[in-house]
Amino acid sequence: MKRTILHCDLNCFFASVEMLYHPEYRNIPMAVGGDRKNRHGIILAKNVPAKEKGIKTAETIVDALKKCPELIIVxxxxxxxxxxxxxVRSLYYEYTDRIEPFGIDECWLDITESISYFGSVEKIVNDLLRRVKEEIGLTLSIGVSFSKTFAKLGSDLAKEDCSYYIDSLDEIGNIPVGRFLFVGPSSVSILNAYGIFTIRQLADTPAERLEKIMGKSGKTLHRYANGIDDDCVSLFGSSYDPAKSISNCITSSRDLRDLDDVKIVLTAISQNIASRLRESGSYYHTVHLFVRDNKLKVRTFQKRLKENSDLGKDIYNNALILFETHCDFRIPYRSIGVAVTGLSENKDAFQTSFFENSSYSLKERKQETAIMEIRRRFGRNSIDLLRAYEDDTLSKTVLKNTVSHTERQDRPK
Amino acid sequence: MIRKYVDVICLNDKGGNVKPLFLIWDDDRKVPIKKVKEICPRASLKVGGSGLRYTCVFEPNRIRHLYYDRGKWYVEMNDHVV
Structure with missing residues (x-):
């Protein structure tokens, strides 16, 4: 049975919410931007007048102000x-229980079963557009198709407060391949090098050839481009897939110039990740390190552990080893992030030998659990490792960005 | 037009419904709400904001909208009145 899937995308969501409470911003260039003091200064969303001035999402606020000095940053x-x-999701729920969020402002809705009840697809789509505008004060773009990827493309092609229907591949064949979901800038350059410029060309390229060019994702792309997408839209409120990774990244208030700075950041990050691991009851097998220097060049490294662990100490040690092995301070660092992957719910058994003992220490675990419990009860800043406090300004921003959900109830000092 | 937040005296009935009874103006004047004609979720396009819109009948038969948005009440007002 042919499915009917909607992809609903709230137009310039952050900016629209701000304009909802500040109607005076509707007709002047306005953008929502990160915290400039702490160097999170990028444009997160912008309104239509700002778009007309050439402001782009994710560009730095400094660049945006150069283009448009009168731009208001909120x-x-x-x-x-x-x-x-x-x-908005509760409103969607009045039409279907198959709602799958894709970010804070986008959702897929499978309305196949609801069409006969509401009358027609057009009725549901128009109802959604009207009600979100009238009742909530925001606008939507809706893509309608038979697969999730085509529906997403439809919402990208739809204008603000409008819908776009895609019934077959022929309608979108000539669209550049870069507009397609999961095809990013680097994939575009690879595909273009092989003479694949449009979605039609992507669909016509044999799956084996795409697999050779793109690796594992080639086959998936081929299926999606041909409209073969069996992914069902998950039930509203159903539990999400278990996390595949847990990560934390910090852009510090000043550049990191020596190993002591890096240690402060890694300490906070590894404790945050360990606390989240403990909440989810998972153990990790691989530690990834991400570094971005102040020229904005990004590098990533990873290390697989001999046995899995849930200790913050192991995250810290391995991330530090990765850093010391691969990085130097010729160019100072702006951001550092750590991710742990290979998550499982059980601790691996480890075969000890004459020369090698398990590095996993129950004593360390007890110690970390005690610290986490104290933080849960008395706030994030109630207890910390001394090395996290070696630099006051750095520690402040770092601690601010590494508070886990159970530690949020920080008490004022 | 501007959004003006106001104090409101309400009746919370046994069924969990909230019915505004009096609107308290800046000079502590209690303005009685004769009747609530309609309650619906709405965004206020004139002054911004979004929540539950109560269409209220005030003495003498004047209809005004009263909005309830995340725990606060507000009305739409002309700038020069404030």
Missing amino acids: DPDYASYEYFSEK
């Missing part, structure tokens, strides 16, 4: 964005 209010996102 601080983000994530609590409001979450509130409105939930509100």
